[in-house]
Amino acid sequence: MADLDPLTITAIMFLSMLALMAMGSPLAWALTISGVGSAYVLWGPGGLDLLVSSTFSAMDNFLLVALPLFIFMGLVLQRSGITDDLFEMIHKLMGGLPGGLGVGTVIICALIAAMAGVSGAATVSLGIIALPAMLKRGYDKKLVTGTIMAGGALGFLIPPSVLMIIYAFLSRDSVGKLFAAGLMPGLMLAGIYITYVLIRCRINPKLGPPAPIEERFSGIEKLKSLRHLIAPGALITVVLGCIIGGVTSPSEASAIGAFGSLVIAALHGRVNWDMLRYVMLTTTKLMGMLMWITIAAVFFSKIYVGLGAGQIVGELIEDFELSPMFVILAMLATYFVLGMFLDDFAIVFITVPLFVPIVRDLGYDTTWFAVLFILSMQSAYLTPPFGYNLFYMRSVAPEDVTIGDIYKAAIPFVFLQILGLALVVAFPQIALWLPSQIF
Amino acid sequence: ADTVRIRFHTFYGTEIDAIADKFKDAVKEASNGELRIQYFRGGELVASDQFADAVSKGTLDIVHGHGGYWSGQVDIGNIEAGLPGGWTSVEEAKAFFESPEVNALLTEAYTDAGTVFLGKGYGHSYDLLTKEPVTSLEDLKTRKIRATSNVAKVLDHFGIPTVYLPAQELYIGMSTGVIDGAIYGGPVEYEQLKLHEAGQHYTYLNMLMPGWTETFLANPESWNSLSDEHKAILETAIAQFAEDIHQWLAAGNEGVAEGTFIYATLPAEDSKALTEAAQGVWQEEAGRSERNAKLIEALVANAKAQGRL
Amino acid sequence: MNLVTRYLVIQDGLSEYVGRAISWLTLGMISVLVLEIVARYFLNSPTIWAHETSTMLYGAFCMLAGAYTLRHRGHVRSEVIYGQFGPRGKAFCDTIIFTLGLVVLWIFFKMSVEFAAESWAVREYSNKSIWQPAVYPIKTVIPVAVGLVLLQNIAELLRAVLVLLGIPFDDPRESEVETDIDPELLDAAKK
Numbered sequence: 001m002a003d004l005d006p007l008t009i010t011a012i013m014f015l016s017m018l019a020l021m022a023m024g025s026p027l028a029w030a031l032t033i034s035g036v037g038s039a040y041v042l043w044g045p046g047g048l049d050l051l052v053s054s055t056f057s058a059m060d061n062f063l064l065v066a067l068p069l070f071i072f073m074g075l076v077l078q079r080s081g082i083t084d085d086l087f088e089m090i091h092k093l094m095g096g097l098p099g100g101l102g103v104g105t106v107i108i109c110a111l112i113a114a115m116a117g118v119s120g121a122a123t124v125s126l127g128i129i130a131l132p133a134m135l136k137r138g139y140d141k142k143l144v145t146g147t148i149m150a151g152g153a154l155g156f157l158i159p160p161s162v163l164m165i166i167y168a169f170l171s172r173d174s175v176g177k178l179f180a181a182g183l184m185p186g187l188m189l190a191g192i193y194i195t196y197v198l199i200r201c202r203i204n205p206k207l208g209p210p211a212p213i214e215e216r217f218s219g220i221e222k223l224k225s226l227r228h229l230i231a232p233g234a235l236i237t238v239v240l241g242c243i244i245g246g247v248t249s250p251s252e253a254s255a256i257g258a259f260g261s262l263v264i265a266a267l268h269g270r271v272n273w274d275m276l277r278y279v280m281l282t283t284t285k286l287m288g289m290l291m292w293i294t295i296a297a298v299f300f301s302k303i304y305v306g307l308g309a310g311q312i313v314g315e316l317i318e319d320f321e322l323s324p325m326f327v328i329l330a331m332l333a334t335y336f337v338l339g340m341f342l343d344d345f346a347i348v349f350i351t352v353p354l355f356v357p358i359v360r361d362l363g364y365d366t367t368w369f370a371v372l373f374i375l376s377m378q379s380a381y382l383t384p385p386f387g388y389n390l391f392y393m394r395s396v397a398p399e400d401v402t403i404g405d406i407y408k409a410a411i412p413f414v415f416l417q418i419l420g421l422a423l424v425v426a427f428p429q430i431a432l433w434l435p436s437q438i439f
Numbered sequence: 440a441d442t443v444r445i446r447f448h449t450f451y452g453t454e455i456d457a458i459a460d461k462f463k464d465a466v467k468e469a470s471n472g473e474l475r476i477q478y479f480r481g482g483e484l485v486a487s488d489q490f491a492d493a494v495s496k497g498t499l500d501i502v503h504g505h506g507g508y509w510s511g512q513v514d515i516g517n518i519e520a521g522l523p524g525g526w527t528s529v530e531e532a533k534a535f536f537e538s539p540e541v542n543a544l545l546t547e548a549y550t551d552a553g554t555v556f557l558g559k560g561y562g563h564s565y566d567l568l569t570k571e572p573v574t575s576l577e578d579l580k581t582r583k584i585r586a587t588s589n590v591a592k593v594l595d596h597f598g599i600p601t602v603y604l605p606a607q608e609l610y611i612g613m614s615t616g617v618i619d620g621a622i623y624g625g626p627v628e629y630e631q632l633k634l635h636e637a638g639q640h641y642t643y644l645n646m647l648m649p650g651w652t653e654t655f656l657a658n659p660e661s662w663n664s665l666s667d668e669h670k671a672i673l674e675t676a677i678a679q680f681a682e683d684i685h686q687w688l689a690a691g692n693e694g695v696a697e698g699t700f701i702y703a704t705l706p707a708e709d710s711k712a713l714t715e716a717a718q719g720v721w722q723e724e725a726g727r728s729e730r731n732a733k734l735i736e737a738l739v740a741n742a743k744a745q746g747r748l
Numbered sequence: 749m750n751l752v753t754r755y756l757v758i759q760d761g762l763s764e765y766v767g768r769a770i771s772w773l774t775l776g777m778i779s780v781l782v783l784e785i786v787a788r789y790f791l792n793s794p795t796i797w798a799h800e801t802s803t804m805l806y807g808a809f810c811m812l813a814g815a816y817t818l819r820h821r822g823h824v825r826s827e828v829i830y831g832q833f834g835p836r837g838k839a840f841c842d843t844i845i846f847t848l849g850l851v852v853l854w855i856f857f858k859m860s861v862e863f864a865a866e867s868w869a870v871r872e873y874s875n876k877s878i879w880q881p882a883v884y885p886i887k888t889v890i891p892v893a894v895g896l897v898l899l900q901n902i903a904e905l906l907r908a909v910l911v912l913l914g915i916p917f918d919d920p921r922e923s924e925v926e927t928d929i930d931p932e933l934l935d936a937a938k939k
């Protein structure tokens with residue numbers, strides 16, 4: 001075996017991977033090619049064998065069964081008609097308030113986030129249902145597109161969360177604990193968005209005009225509209241109750257959730273062959289992507305660690321006597337920058353094996369760091385050039401909402417997300433209180 | 440001379456870091472820096488249940504695991520890891536494994552699996568931790584216990600439901616009630632997983648002591664490329680490493696702070712019933728191969744000599 | 749239809765067929781786990797096989813899905829720089845990537861065949877629970893899945909090479925629009 005210093009190994013592996021990615025290589029290909037090349041040149045055939053053993057480890061993990069099922073559930077909910085109901089409800093309940101529909105939009109986002117494991121479900125369906133309705137009532141287009149994009153990103157923070165499951169798989173944290181830790185920060189962020197919308201509309205009521213008197217509803221009608229909360233409420237209670245209450249494993253809860261979402265869609269008369277086929281095939285496509293990245297990234301990081309380069313960041317910290325908090329902030333800054341260019345799954349797979357052992361060595365709670373990571377990924381969804389929710393919004397927004405509008409709409413919400421992140425950095429209890437109460 | 444790097448992978452996590460540091464230093468010093476251990480903790484490079492495969496292929500040079508991890512691939516794995524009722528003290532287990540007959544069977548089995556059998560280490564307590572007190576096996580029939588295959592089979596014999604959960608899910612599983620108890624290790628392991636916050640009742644099963652044995656395997660090619668001097672250095676250092684772990688477990692189990700657990704012992708007739716029920720598992724293992732039949736024969740002979748059968 | 753087009757139709761069709769077939773496994777996983785929950789909480793008799801069965805369904809499903817994802821250009825890539833190139837520039841990059849991919853997948857394939865063969869040779873079984881199912885079938889899925897991705901990778905490489913060399917051909921995939929958004933919802937947005 002060639003004896004190379006960790007810095008050279010790091011340079012070879014990461015530069016070749018990044019070069020391939022710049023050439024538009026699928027991430028899974030870039031990681032595997034660079035991993036196999038490094039293993040072959042620096043390690044020998046024995047190292048290559050890690051490719052197969054990483055594959056089997058990724059296949060043979062009961063925890064990960066929850067991934068396809070939460071994705072399946074999110075896709076069904078998107079088509080289930082639940083968003084139409086919820087929007088009708090907030091329209092009746094809150095239409096009379098200045099900015100009321102904006103506030104209601106955030107609430108719907110949080111509700112959908114508590115059912116779906118992925119971000120995007122809420123952005124797409126609210127972009128289609130709530131956005132035109134709010135624009136028609138004279139809401140400011142930047143305020144509402146921003147609200148929908150930021151609210152939609154809550155899907156990964158409020159449990160259940162596919163991203164947290166992958167994080168837990170890589171860091172060997174408990175999924176239930178991460179889910180519990182994400183709940184309060186998720187609600188806090190939703191609260192921040194609501195406050196922001198209310199303040200903006202208080203200062204300038206033209207941004208979110210209240211419904212005219214003739215479009216307001218009686219107390220009875222308002223009360224009746226609450227029935228739309230029954231189905232989502234039941235699904236949230238069962239799925240989150242099962243996981244956080246420990247009734248079932250997260251994987252079993254995901255099956256209940258997927259089944260429950262089908263029931264809800266059936267009650268709305270939305271289950272048909274066409275819908276089922278779309279959901280099944282899209283789940284297949286997404287899981288093929290996730291699985292092959294999982295294998296490639298686990299393999300890549302094992303080659304990196306096995307070549308003895310894993311300690312390089314740790315040594316750097318020691319050599320420069322960096323303060324632990326500085327290290328955490330540097331990691332979060334890295335996340336922010338990576339979030340501008342990379343997909344959140346790419347980021348979790350590349351950074352968790354490198355960062356988490358350091359966070360642990362510095363004496364920080366890895367559950368807390370998991371929440372910081374997910375909070376950083378909230379911004380990744382909104383920062384150009386690569387941001388899923390920007391892209392979703394552009395696809396579904398009416399034509400008079402330009403791409404420039406969408407980018408500008410995101411800016412204040414990115415600042416609000418950074419504010420939320422700063423609060424959790426300063427007060428770890430926001431994340432850690434709930435898990436400490438339950439477990 | 441060139442430095443030789445040995446990729447050494449254990450199944451333990453950070454808890455034995457101090458022992459590992461001593462081991463690495465010992466190898467380095469005894470070889471004047473010519474031999475270096477590149478040490479990997481559980482799960483860092485290869486999942487523990489793929490150790491045998493990884494060491495035979497040369498991904499790793501030496502692995503430190505236990506037979507249960509590779510029992511699907513190496514016939515004797517389950518038996519040598521420890522079957523319920525197998526032995527009752529470290530001395531007995533050592534004498535059993537050091538007998539020429541048993542040693543030859545292990546060497547043969549691991550050679551067939553494409554590895555070099557370097558030696559054994561001995562675990563420690565392996566008992567039941569539950570949320571509620573346990574006074575008899577009867578108590579367990581309404582509770583869900585986390586156990587792995589051989590122990591699970593014995594419990595199944597008594598109609599006690601078992602489930603499998605990975606170690607990192609034990610804490611939440613127990614604090615939320617997915618499981619009512621676990622058979623995973625001794626007081627020191629339970630304390631490390633913070634399980635005492637979820638359940639305090641530690642029940643000695645008197646089923647197997649040490650509750651598991653550990654095995655060191657090397658890749659034939661990298662092992663044979665070492666000089667005799669280096670082989671000797673490694674063998675000595677590994678034996679010391681194994682002994683240090685055993686002593687650390689023993690001291691740890693002794694040293695768990697008073698009040699952490701409430702200790703109880705399963706009634707003697709229940710322990711006896713467990714051991715008898717385990718005979719079914721022994722015979723099942725014996726049926727897997729001729730070699731297994733021979734090893735079980737030796738285990739039965741030992742149990743008879745000790746007056747337990 | 750010329751030879752190239754016919755080959756592409758067949759290869760894309762193979763990946764499509766496998767993807768559609770395995771997509772049913774999603775319903776399989778849901779059924780197995782819901783059954784387990786019913787058995788455990790309502791019939792008070794947990795199964796010994798549900799967890800490992802659902803895990804095996806998961807493993808087989810996700811591995812085999814790889815070729816379908818590639819056929820639908822669904823493997824995540826960053827287009828920040830790549831997106832700036834013209835068609836020939838993109839084809840140049842793709843040629844390099846899928847050539848390297850071919851080599852790497854071939855190595856992966858050979859190793860996984862050996863991995864599965866060894867499992868068959870010892871009739872390997874799982875030791876996690878008292879069920880102790882055979883492991884060699886699920887290990888056999890790996891070479892099959894890698895082989896399917898390898899085949900689709902060849903089709904991707906051929907497309908890139910033809911574009912790079914400026915050889916005209918009918919790409920059966922040309923008219924397909926890949927979108928991350930539910931087409932029915934997208935239609936609703938357009939209205």
Ligand code: NA
Binds near residue numbers: 112116118
């Ligand atoms: Na969620």
Ligand code: NA
Binds near residue numbers: 380381
């Ligand atoms: Na971004």
